[in-house]
Amino acid sequence: MLSHRIIGISCGEVYERSCKRRTWTELEDAHISAVTIMLQICVIFCLLSSVFSQSTPTLPKKGRNFTIHSSQLVCSLPGPAGPPGNPGAPGSPGAMGPMGPPGKDGQDGKDGERGVKGNGGDPGRTGNQGKPGVKGREGVIGKAGPRGLKGLRGSPGVTGKKGPKGESGDVGEQGEQGGCNCAGTARAAFSVAVTKSYPKERLPIRFSRILLNEGNHYNVSSGKFVCAIPGVYYFTYDITLANKHLAIGLVHNGQYKIKTFDANTGNHDVASGSTVLHLEQSDHVWLQIFYSEQNGLFFDPFWTDSTFTGFLIYPDQEYLNESDRKANAQGDS
Numbered sequence: 001m002l003s004h005r006i007i008g009i010s011c012g013e014v015y016e017r018s019c020k021r022r023t024w025t026e027l028e029d030a031h032i033s034a035v036t037i038m039l040q041i042c043v044i045f046c047l048l049s050s051v052f053s054q055s056t057p058t059l060p061k062k063g064r065n066f067t068i069h070s071s072q073l074v075c076s077l078p079g080p081a082g083p084p085g086n087p088g089a090p091g092s093p094g095a096m097g098p099m100g101p102p103g104k105d106g107q108d109g110k111d112g113e114r115g116v117k118g119n120g121g122d123p124g125r126t127g128n129q130g131k132p133g134v135k136g137r138e139g140v141i142g143k144a145g146p147r148g149l150k151g152l153r154g155s156p157g158v159t160g161k162k163g164p165k166g167e168s169g170d171v172g173e174q175g176e177q178g179g180c181n182c183a184g185t186a187r188a189a190f191s192v193a194v195t196k197s198y199p200k201e202r203l204p205i206r207f208s209r210i211l212l213n214e215g216n217h218y219n220v221s222s223g224k225f226v227c228a229i230p231g232v233y234y235f236t237y238d239i240t241l242a243n244k245h246l247a248i249g250l251v252h253n254g255q256y257k258i259k260t261f262d263a264n265t266g267n268h269d270v271a272s273g274s275t276v277l278h279l280e281q282s283d284h285v286w287l288q289i290f291y292s293e294q295n296g297l298f299f300d301p302f303w304t305d306s307t308f309t310g311f312l313i314y315p316d317q318e319y320l321n322e323s324d325r326k327a328n329a330q331g332d333s
């Protein structure tokens with residue numbers, strides 16, 4: 001085995017001490033190219049090879065150590081840069097690169113000169129019919145044509161409006177005095193009062209104290225007024241209440257015509273109502289409580305009353321005519 005040494009220092013150390021510091025400083029200042037560095041490395045290897053080749057014949061077959069003095073090593077430093085060489089021959093053209101992105105649109109060119117008018121084209125096919133136009137103004141009325149033949153008689157027209165009232169005629173002769181029983185037959189009136197407090201709900205209230213009962217049309221037993229003379233009637237009621245609320249209504253043939261409600265405030269109060277009704281013969285009218293436990297009607301014989309009143313305003317004309325006919329028939333007999 002061969003061992004290469006240079007008097008206690010390795011070749012790398014000799015190179016480093018003698019050359020490295022100056023070489024890198026000069027490289028930094030002169031910007032030596034990579035080719036110069038490679039040349040220095042080649043020189044060092046050539047020197048080492050020559051030394052090794054000179055010491056080879058003296059070596060026995062077995063490996064020995066040999067010594068090289070530092071004076072035998074010459075460190076080659078790079079010289080100044082030489083003149084630039086001649087340009088080389090142009091290389092072969094490279095492959096075509098990829099297509100670049102499209103460039104921006106250029107500015108619009110100027111309008112060209114107006115061309116010569118061309119020949120007229122062939123006529124096109126007929127288009128669709130357009131919409132009707134706006135109706136024009138009415139024209140002047142033309143002259144009347146010749147008179148036509150007389151037509152057939154038409155149907156009677158609609159009856160015209162009633163004309164103005166004519167003048168009064170002469171007064172006729174006075175007729176004979178007729179019989180009339182109106183004053184004796186067309187009478188109906190009543191006014192009644194209660195004698196008990198808190199009547200039952202949804203039943204006719206019985207006003208058992210009679211103040212007036214002209215014609216006896218009020219029935220004390222049922223508490224209902226029964227119409228005997230058809231016509232227009234007036235009905236009214238004034239009811240004293242205490243201790244309870246009062247919900248009372250006037251009933252005509254089972255249908256409520258008016259309803260009144262009065263709340264109990266802790267004191268005595270009065271609820272009232274009135275209406276006008278047209279009654280036929282045998283119609284029934286009465287008062288009753290229309291809500292449960294709202295029967296606060298109160299009676300005190302010493303200082304308060306609750307009353308129900310009604311009377312005929314005027315009878316029906318047919319009833320009067322029939323009464324007159326009957327009266328006249330009795331007078332003739």
